[in-house]
Amino acid sequence: MAWLTGLPLAVDLVLGATLLWLAWRALSSPDLFQAVALFIAFGVILGLVWARLDAIDIALAEIPLGAGVTGALLLAALSQLQPAEVDARAAPSATEANEHQAGQPGQTAETADADEAQHKPAVFRALLAAVMGLLLFAALFSLGLVTWQLWEPSSGLTQQVNTHLPESGVEHPVTAVLLNFRGYDTLLEIAVLLLALIGVWSLATASNLGDTTPEPVLAALSRLLAPLMILVAAYLVWVGAHAPGGAFQAGSVLGAAGVLLRLSGWRLPAGAAGWPLRLVLALGVAVFAFIGLAVIGLGEPLLGYPTAWAKHAILVIELAATLSIGAILASLFIGGRP
Amino acid sequence: MLASLSVVLLLAGAAFFLGGSVGMLRFPDVYTRLHALTKADNLGLGLVVLGLMLQAESLAAVGKLFVIWLLLLAASATASQLVASWAQENGFAPWRG
Amino acid sequence: MLPSGAVWTAALVFTPLLAALACFLAPRAANWIGLLAAGLTTLAAATMVPTLMTDGPLRIAVGGWGAPLGIDLYADGLSAVLLLMTAVVGLGVSAFAPAYFGAHPQQRPWFWPLWLILWAALNGLYLSADLFNLYVMLELLGLSAAALTALSGGGPALNAAMRYLLVSLLGSAAYLLGVALLYHAHATVDIALLGARIEPGMLANAALAVMFAGLMLKTALFPFHFWLPPAHAGAPAPVSALLSALVIKGSFYLLLRLWLDLFGDLSRLLPELIGVLGAIAVLWGALQALQQQRLKLMIAYSTVAQVGYLFLAFPLAGGLNGTTAWRAVVYLALAHGLAKAAMFLSAGALLRFAHHDRIADLDRAVHRLPLTLTAFVLAGVSIMGLPPSGGFVGKWLLLEAAFQQDRWGLAVVVLLGGVLAAAYVFKVVGYAFTPTAIAQEGGSVPLSMQWSALLLALGAILLGFAAPLLLPLLEVGAPFEPIVGMPS
Amino acid sequence: MSSVLVLALTGAGLTLLGLHALIVKAHLLRKILALNVISSGIFLLLAGLAARTPGGEPDPVPQAMVLTGIVVAVAATALALALLLALRSATGRTRLDDDNGQ
Structure with a gap:
């Protein structure tokens, strides 16, 4: 990887500018679908930036979680909101068009955001925008200055982590932390x-995804990919002990497999949708807490696994967590209670 | 020798990617754009993967690269098929000259 | 033998957390699991008191690693009194909930896991000494609170919950930004270590600005209070009680900790500014409360005013006998917790009885629900700050600090706020004695709902007598003394 | 080294960009996107600065914190989107109602 750090400043400038441009477009493009698509692209580029920063663990989580799952959730929500948004696109005076213009004070006040413009005169709005712009620039300037000040080599807690790594039961520093x-x-x-899933279930009454017949090609691909993804998830848990990877990365791959299976028409058997599913959802927290508390009985502190079997304890916790995270992410995507 | 062959392959792959991207931006309708994306990019990806295989440190890495190529082929074929059939169902007429 | 500190700290966080899982797995037994967990958690909070009084403040290294590598838990008098208040209010609301949700059976299986996770988050917040761990606790708290706000469904509640969620997420994001800056400047997120390493400068000021902005947003200090009244008024009554009595105290506690341990010496101007905002909140919130037609909105605006009091200590803390001001506002926070929970629970009982909460149509409620109205009045006594209530002790201490420093303006605000509180409480009481033109048919209200409100209100009064017990507990670990000046 | 500073500064820019959109944009989906951009910016600042270790091996602690943060952000996004859908089906609106007392 030595040649990577030697890459010129230009690559980082391009990456940074791309991120800023994608974020700006995602937050200002008039079409919501476009905004979500740009946001997903933003997540993928962010994943590249993590790899550039030697943060492979974060890249492995950012792309499936930050871009993948978040993107899928946004698209699923958008498809539910769609009827109104289509109307908005047809009639320029409706919601989305207004929203677009609200961010651009230069445009005519008559067509600008209906909620705001009718109560306050244009001068007031312009003044407000100017004050806010000034404040934001002041904030950006100070934040930039502070970041600049911080820019001197510092090893943070790297030494401490490396010193205690042998006692942690794993060899990969991020997993140990x-x-x-x-x-x-x-x-x-x-x-x-x-908690987020409990919250989502407390709001929804029925499954959010319609039961349309799946595309045969998608179904075929999903049946092919799902076992492979489960294999990849297992590999990621195992590899997390000594290299980038671990429960969250594996769980998000597992969750994606669940989403694909669901999209290709697969349903949880009726008998498994009740408490067996809930058991899997709660397993991660339960196993983690159980092991963390059980060690107190051995005279260890809370969550203090004895070094001798820390490795096994962590593996068991990671396996349970992977299953739960996968199931929770897939359930969040599907939305309604099973 | 191997290194320079690898560079040639990578550059050729990049050229196909560039062509595919230009096609996506310039072609007139969704179906032709899909052509540009899937055909040119899959070939470009194949060349890039081949170029990287020449630089790989172990046989296992070569195998992983090959699997990546296969998976991306399957995914892009499926995705383009989904987009095209959605476009057809929603009455997007193909471009005719 | 008393359990060791490690056991009761673990119990305070994990009892509600595991009970939440159990409620999720067995929704039909949720009432029983929830009540059992409430009892056990309260027991854990109670056993903590003697341990702290004899052994002094407690520091536990989770996993045995110790800061800065690991996460430390820390409990002193300040954490202890807030944990106790949370336990008492939590027990009261848990006793209220089964009967309340008996009439809303579709909400019950979700209330319990969400509330128990919220409780675990609060306890974890009061026990944590690690800024990033506190961020996770804040998110756990904010998400569960927003989900609970939406529990009753319907447009206004969902609107309020959405706004609450956005505000809460923005607040924790700002807080996290401060944590990021502090970590990279000082290579630790442990509060005690940071307190020793932090030095005045641009970076500390930036961290102070973003963290305080985020937490003041979450605590709903004027002018960041805009999200509070619809959220606290729109939620189901037991949830309103939790939000007003407990949730805002979580972010206030964190503000207080940060100020006491990290940022206290940085700025002379900021405490004055915070004090002014607090004073405006006291007066403006009370005036708004006075104008409300709906009981729950009135109580919610009263919370805006009472939050203002908590910030009056900042300008006083630097002066003569400044620690008295901190004691005063902590006492006010405790009293407000008990009294406000009692008020919202009374409002819930009144709603069950009359199916509305229009103040003008209370129609001799005092004859039909004497227990509930007694609870409301007793809670009101503490909110007004009349002797012998807990609110009185708090305000008395606050006035003492203000007089000693000749801060007459602040003293006037404290007194005026009390007068306005009396006005809105007596407005309700007045209507509760008055018959309306059309007599109302009321539903029956289960006694458990009425008694839990009354006992909490009695607690708010008894808090006034408990000062000789609670004030020494508060001093464990000397949370208000400047760290630098501590004798070695 | 200084090239990584560019990315940390990008993080600061993203945070402020997101904050602006969160305040200005009315559509709730856009506000949710804005919050995600804000947190991405903060993560970039937090883990970007972790790359300034002298040895070249980045500090694992902020990396682990960002991993935690990403998961929390996904959870918050899921809950916010569910609330948005519930609000929409209850009221037909996709923006916040501003006239409730204030």
Whole structure:
């Protein structure tokens, strides 16, 4: 990888400019579908940036999660919102067109955002925009200056992580931080995912995805890919112990497999949609918490696995977490309660 | 020798990608654009993968690159088929000269 | 033998978390699981008190690694009193919930897991000494609170929940930005280590600005309060109680910790500014409350005013006897928690009875629901700050600090806020004694709903007598003393 | 080294770009996109600065934090989108109603 760090400044400038341009277009393009597509492209480029920053673990999570799952969720939501948005595209005075112009104070005030413009005079709006622009620029300037100030070599906690790596049960530093040194955060993070699913289920009453007959080609591909993706997920869990990879990356691949299977017409058997599914969804938090608490009985601190079997404890936790994360992500995409 | 062959293949692959991208931007309708994307890009990808195989450090890496190529072929073929059949169902007439 | 600190800290976070999983797996038993978990969590909070009083503040290294590599938990008097308040309010709301959701059976299986996760997040927040861990807790808290707000469905509630979620996410994003800056400047996210390493400068100011902006947004300090009234008024009554009594205290606690341990010496101007915002909030919130026609909106605006009081300590803290001001606002936060929960639960009982919450149409509710109205009035006594309530102790301490520093303006705001609170509480009481033209048919209200409100209100009053017990507990670990000046 | 600084500064730019859109744009889907851009910008700042270690091996702790952050962001996005759909089916609106008291 030595030649990568030698890449000229130009590559980073292009990557940075692309990110800013994609984000700006995703946030301002008049068509929502286009906005979502640009946002997914933004996620993929961000994945490249992570790889550029030697953050392979983040790249492996950013592309399936930040671009893939988030993109799929956005598209699924958009297809539900679609009827109104189509109307908006047909009639320029309707919602989306207004929204587009609200961000551009230079355009005529009559057609600008209906909610805002009718209450406040144009001068006031322009003043508000100017003040806000000034504030944002001041904020950007100070943030940039602070970042600049921070720019001197510093190793952070690298030394400490490397010193304690042999006791952690894994050889890959990021996995050691996630599953051992800061395992408490990771446990709660899986709880956040589960919480989001409980929240989504508390809102929805029926499955969000319509039961249209799937495309035969897609169905064929999904049947081919799904087993392969499960294999890849298993590989990612295993490889996480000594190289980039781990439960979250594996879980998102598993979740994507679930989404593909669902799109190709596969349904969970009726008997499995009740408590067996819920058990799988809760498994990650439950196993993690159980092991973390059980060690207290052995005289260890909370979540302090004894070095001798830290490796096995982490593997069990990661397997359970992968299953849960995959199931939660697929369920989030499908939306309604099964 | 191998290195320069690899560079030639990578450059050729990049040229096909460029052609495919230009085609996507310039072609008149969804079907011809799909042609540009799938045909030119798949060939470009094949050349890039071949070029990278020559630089690979182990046989396993060569195998992984080959699998990547196969998977991307299957995915892009399926995706273009989905886009085309959606366009047909929604009454997008093909371009006729 | 009392359980060790490690056990009760683990119990405080994991009992509600695992109970939430159990409720998710067995929705039909959710009521029983939830009540059991509430009891056990309260027990864990209670066992913590003697341990802290005898052994002093507690620091636990999760996983045995210790800061800066690992995450540390830290409990002192400040965490302890807030954990206790959360437990008491949590127990009261949990006792209220089964009867309340008996009439809304479709919401019940979701209320329990969401509320128990929220409880775990609050306890985890009060126990954490690690800024990034606190970020995860904030997100857990914000997402569960937003989902609970949406629980009753319907346009206004969903609108309020959506706005709440966006505000909450923006607030935690701003906080995380500050964490990122602090980590890269000082290579740790442990509060105690950062406190020793932080130095005045542009970076510390930037971190202070973004973290305080984010947390003030979450705490709904004027003018960031815009999201609070619709969210707190639109949620189901037990959820309103949780949001008003507990959730905003979480972000306030974090503000307080950051100020006390990290940022306190950085700025002379900021505390004055925060004090002004607090004073405006006290007066403006109370005036808005006075104008409301709906009981729940009135109580929600009262929360805007009461949040204002909490920020009056900032300008006082730097002066003579400044720590009294901190004690005062912590006491006010405790009293507000108990009293506001009681008020929202009373409102829930009234809603069940009359199927509306228009203040003008309360129609002699005092004769039909004497327990509930008693609860409302007792809670109101504490909100007004009349003796012998907990609110009185808090306001008394606050006035003492203000007088000692000759800050007459702040003293006037404190007193005026109390007068306005009396006005809106007595407005409700007045209508509750008045018959309306058309007599109303009321539904029956389960006693568990009425008693849980009354007991919480009594708690708010008893808090006034508990000062000799609670103030020493609050001093464990000397949370308000400047770290630099500590004797070695 | 300085080339990685460019990416950290990009993170700062993305955060402010997202903040602007979050305030200005009315459509809720756009606000959700804006929040995602904000968090991506903060992640870029957090993990970008982790690459300034003298040894060349980046600091794993901020990387792990960003991984956690990405998962939290996905969860928040999912909940926000579900709320948006529920709001839309209850009221027909895809933007916030501004006239509730304030």
